[in-house]
Each structure stands twice: as C-alpha cells, then as structure tokens.
Amino acid sequence: MIDLDFTESLLKHFTHVTKRHHDDCLTLDCGESEVNKLFLHLRDEETFDLLVDLTAIDHGETAEFRFSVVSHLYSRIHRDYLRIHSICEDNESPKFPSVSSIFPAANWHEREAFDMFGIHFSDHPNLKRILMWDEYPYYPLRKDFPLAGIETPLPAADVAEVTNASVDPAPMMGGPFVASSDGTMSESEPRAKDESWTEESEKPS
Amino acid sequence: MTANEVAYNGKVEGDVIVTKADAVINWIRKHSVWPMPMGLACCAIELMASAASRYDISRFGMEVMRFSPRQSDCMIVAGTVTYKMAEVVRRIYDQMGDPKWVVAMGACASTGGMYRSYAVMQGVDTIVPVDVYVSGCPPRPEALLDAMMKLQDKIGRESSVKNLSGVKEAAVAS
Numbered sequence: 001m002i003d004l005d006f007t008e009s010l011l012k013h014f015t016h017v018t019k020r021h022h023d024d025c026l027t028l029d030c031g032e033s034e035v036n037k038l039f040l041h042l043r044d045e046e047t048f049d050l051l052v053d054l055t056a057i058d059h060g061e062t063a064e065f066r067f068s069v070v071s072h073l074y075s076r077i078h079r080d081y082l083r084i085h086s087i088c089e090d091n092e093s094p095k096f097p098s099v100s101s102i103f104p105a106a107n108w109h110e111r112e113a114f115d116m117f118g119i120h121f122s123d124h125p126n127l128k129r130i131l132m133w134d135e136y137p138y139y140p141l142r143k144d145f146p147l148a149g150i151e152t153p154l155p156a157a158d159v160a161e162v163t164n165a166s167v168d169p170a171p172m173m174g175g176p177f178v179a180s181s182d183g184t185m186s187e188s189e190p191r192a193k194d195e196s197w198t199e200e201s202e203k204p205s
Numbered sequence: 206m207t208a209n210e211v212a213y214n215g216k217v218e219g220d221v222i223v224t225k226a227d228a229v230i231n232w233i234r235k236h237s238v239w240p241m242p243m244g245l246a247c248c249a250i251e252l253m254a255s256a257a258s259r260y261d262i263s264r265f266g267m268e269v270m271r272f273s274p275r276q277s278d279c280m281i282v283a284g285t286v287t288y289k290m291a292e293v294v295r296r297i298y299d300q301m302g303d304p305k306w307v308v309a310m311g312a313c314a315s316t317g318g319m320y321r322s323y324a325v326m327q328g329v330d331t332i333v334p335v336d337v338y339v340s341g342c343p344p345r346p347e348a349l350l351d352a353m354m355k356l357q358d359k360i361g362r363e364s365s366v367k368n369l370s371g372v373k374e375a376a377v378a379s
Contacts, residue, residue, distance in 0.1 A: 132324070133289045140323050149323025156292035163295060163332045167288050170321040177319055190319060 002026050002080045010046070014038055025072075025081035032069075032086050032096055039071075039084075039102045047077040054099070054109035056117040058143045067094040067119055071106075088119060098124040116141035148172050173198045230365040234278075234304070235357040238267040241277035241301065243294060246284025248311040248343040255346035265353055274300035279356065280333070281349075285313040286326045298333045306360070308352055309335045312342040 007026060011017060016034050020027040030038050042048040052072040059066055067088040074081050088094035098121035100106040110121040111130040118139035121127055128134060133155040138145055148169040154160035174192035181188065197203035240262075242252055255262045262268050271277045274297045286294055298307065309329050312318030315338045317327035329335060336359060339352040 131289075138323075145323070147322055154291065155289060156295075159292050159295045159332065165291070165326075165331045167323075168327070170317060170323065170325065170327055172321055175321050177321065 002078050002082065006046070006078070013041070020085055022083065025083055027083040027085055030084055030086050032088065035084070035086055036097050036099060036102065039073075039099050042073060042082065043102060046075065048073040048075040048082055050074040050076065051099075051103035051105045051109075052081065054106050054113065056113040056119050056141075058117060058141065060143045065089065066091040067117060069096050069113065069119065071099070094119045096121050098122060098127075100124055115139070118142065147176055171199045227363075227365045231361045231363060234365070235360040236266040237269075238265075238279045238306075238353070238356070238360075239269050239271055239277045240267055241274055241280045241297065242270045242272070243280050243282045243297065244284060245282070245286060245290060246311075246313060248283035248314070251343045251346055251349065252281060252283045252310065255349045260346035260350060262350065262353065265350065265357065267353060274298070275302065277301055278304060279306045279308065281308045281310055282314040282329045282333075282335075283310040283343075285318065285320055286329045287324050288326055289324075291326050291329075291332050294329060295332045304363075304365075306336045306356055307333050308337045308339065308349075308356060310339045310349060310352070311344050312340065315340070318342060 002025075007019070010028075011019065014030070014034060014037070016031050017038060018029045020029045028038075050073065052074050054069065054071040057068050057070060059068065065087040069086045069088065071084045071086075072081055073084065086096065088096055094117070096119050098106065098110055100110060100121075101123070107125065108130060110124055111127060113119050114121060114124075114127055115129040115131050116139060129136060132140065135155060137152060138150055140149075146169065148171070149167065151169060152167040154163075154165055154167060160166060172192075174195045174197050176193055177190040178193050179188050179190040194203070242249065244252060254260055256268060256270060267279070274280075278301060280294075280298055280301065282294065298305070307329070309315045313320060313325070314329045315335075317325050319342070321327075326332070337352045337356045339348050341348050344352075
C-alpha cells in the first residue's frame, strides 16, 4: 500500500503536484508541463512501472477547463494504484504531452483519447484515429456530440456512390437503451430509457 | 416394371428427362450453397456452431465455407456492421461471383440491433441486398439453419438467369 511518507516525499519533490479528493486510490493533480517528469520519476524511482489506463474526460462546454487526461499507474512493489489527473489548459484545441516514450502502452490509449475527445498528444509517434475512420470529422465522446451521431459521408466514396448510403443518425426511439439491474430477467432486459417519445411521435412537453 | 421401383426408370422413359432449365439449375444451386462467413461479432460463434457436428450445416449441402469471396455465393453477415466495416462488407460482396445471396444473421446485421449509435450501420441492407433476415441476438444455430432452408426455397423459386446482382441492385435502390 502507498503510505503517507511516499505521498509527502513525492509532493515535496514535485511542488506543482497537488493531492486531489479521492475515494479509492491516491489521486494527484499534475499540470501538463510536469507530466513527463512525474511519469519518469514514478516509473524509475518509485516502481510504478505499469500503465494500466490512460483516458480523457470532457467536463462539459461550460466548464472552466473542459478536458482533462486521466492515467492509472500500478506498482507491483507497493501493490497499489496511483491516479494522475491533468487538466488541458486549452479548451478549443486541447493539447497534452504524449507519455508514449515513457510507457509504450500509452500509444494506443492516446490514439483513442485523440479519436474520441480530440486531444492532440504532442510528440506522439503515430497520432491518428484508432476506432473511427481517418476522415471522420467529429469527436464522438465529447459532451456536445449526440449519441445517435451526425450525418456524414461514408468512408469509401465509391461504395457510397453505388449504394447511395451515408452515415446517418441512428433512430434513438426513446433511447439510449439501458438494462435495469433489478427485477426478473424479462423485466431487466435493455429497453428505452424514455419510452414517451420516438422519432415518429414527439416527446410530450 | 416391378412394383417396388420408385426411382426414374430409363427403360420406360427412353433415357430422356423432360423438365425446365430453371428447375434443374436452381435445384443444383440450392443444394450446393457456398457460404462466405462474414463473421463480425458474436453471431459468428453461432455460425461456427451451425457448421460443427451437432447442428451440422452440411446436411443441407452448405458446409463449404470459403474465406475467399471468389469461391462463395452466399454471404452470411454474422454480426455488427460498423460504418468503418461497411466498406469492406460491400467490397467483399462485389467480389463474389453471380448469382449471389446475402443472409443478415441476427439483430445487428438486420437492423443495427441494440447498437443505436454513431458508429453502427442500422442494417446491412443499406449497402447490400439482403435475401433472408434472421432474428435473434444471437440467433441459435437452428434459426440460421431455418434461414438457410428458406434461402434454398427462395433460390428454387428464382428465375435462374435473372437473379444477377444488377437486377437485385435496382430493387434495393427503389
């Protein structure tokens, strides 16, 4: 387990790093300029040598800092997790230093965060979309992107020409579809969250 | 002629069979469907089960699953078709020789299923002409076998020279 001594010495070493409220594992706030130094230190000096996850959060359009990048590290010596939370200072075109030179595992995680949130990881060896196709114009996990999607041309122009198909918003029909965790199996089947409206009949106001 | 003779008797008929070309050609086609397993998600596991010994799709003469579109005439779309994959599905369909058929196996391939999202095509019939839809998530192997038998019936009813993809395409567009 991580003890208080570890936390205190780390905070003394990195004066810009602060503790953040957490319910489970130790969570630290770290500015984007210090991230590479902190990661290198944690990997080489503090045995946090396993990058478990790296993802991003969209706090909404009205938030002061809209995007932040969250990474989870694990130490096999401490047998504990450590969470690093970093704010992206630019809300319009968020940037973040890539940690893929320190943890190669970050490569694909950063590509996913770029694909879904549009965060540009500087010095990334191969920053391109990983899930959506390269020409896709939107970032689907941003808060202002509708789950159903936005009309876009199909990735392959020749297929679109033959089939007359395009990427269309999915019919939500009162969705998203969620399963409740209680009740009998037939009652907890996934169903539309709000069954009062469909694409054909408007939601009663 | 002995009473226990039930098959065709060449001596009586004079070694000649009179029938329609469609009947013979379709009869041959429907008993040697060569599926192209377009396995995209969990439906593919059920597809594999239908090909294995317990459900045994070879009872219907369609066990020759070929992973090359050039060697198949029935694409079984088994799974979720994402917009990114749609291009590939269409290209593979285009590479199959005529006549060819498409089975949309399961909810996702038929309608997008539970994936009402920005990434998933809402039914593979947007890009290829589907002959048989199979319900289920995933459908049991029996359901797929039933669909394949329905496809056999359909092949049997077709005009053997008019079931080329160009003709079907017109039906999709309208």
